[in-house]
Amino acid sequence: SQTIHQWPATLVQPVGSPLSLECTVEGTSNPNLYWYRQAAGRGLQLLFYSVGIGQISSEVPQNLSASRPQDRQFILSSKKLLLSDSGFYLCACNPVGEYQETQYFGPGTRLLVL
């Protein structure tokens, strides 16, 4: 079965600073990968998804970007953080061989922008 790692677990950053959150997946190859954001008191919002290396689709216009440099690595970045970027960021994967919509989530990164 797959395991999803995210780091860091928590992060406090000043406004205007850069951001890099990393997600790696073990136990499966060529998964679909997803970045979600969960703002306080809200559901999850899909930010980006990737069906393969270098293939990124953005769901909403925003201050963030994503990259997939390796098959099982998915990175969320920003050049300059905004206060509104605060939230809980979750990485998810849809493993090969799993029913196509089933997604498994990592432990998340809690980001606070001050």
Next chain:
Amino acid sequence: AQSVTQLDSHVSVSEGTPVLLRCNYSSSYSPSLFWYVQHPNKGLQLLLKYTSAATLVKGINGFEAEFKKSETSFHLTKPSAHMSDAAEYFCVVTDPFGNEKLTFGTGTRLTIIP
């Protein structure tokens, strides 16, 4: 396009009593439906999923959900609540002929009273 509505943002039940978390969906096609659970400061865990097989779906930890097309509902139930069930629950819908993206409800926070 699909959407999902969780009718209650917060539900409180006493330990040992039944749990009912309500979810209604809207979908252009026969949907796939999921329930995820999120314990405090943790990622999301798949509880159960409906993918056009049996309408009564059994999941982990004693939870089950029934797909009712006539009512466009997918309510989550458990006969007897346990203290460890306290968490946030998300109802999720996706279009099985679409692009594998999940649409999340806004969540229901379940509190268990000792």
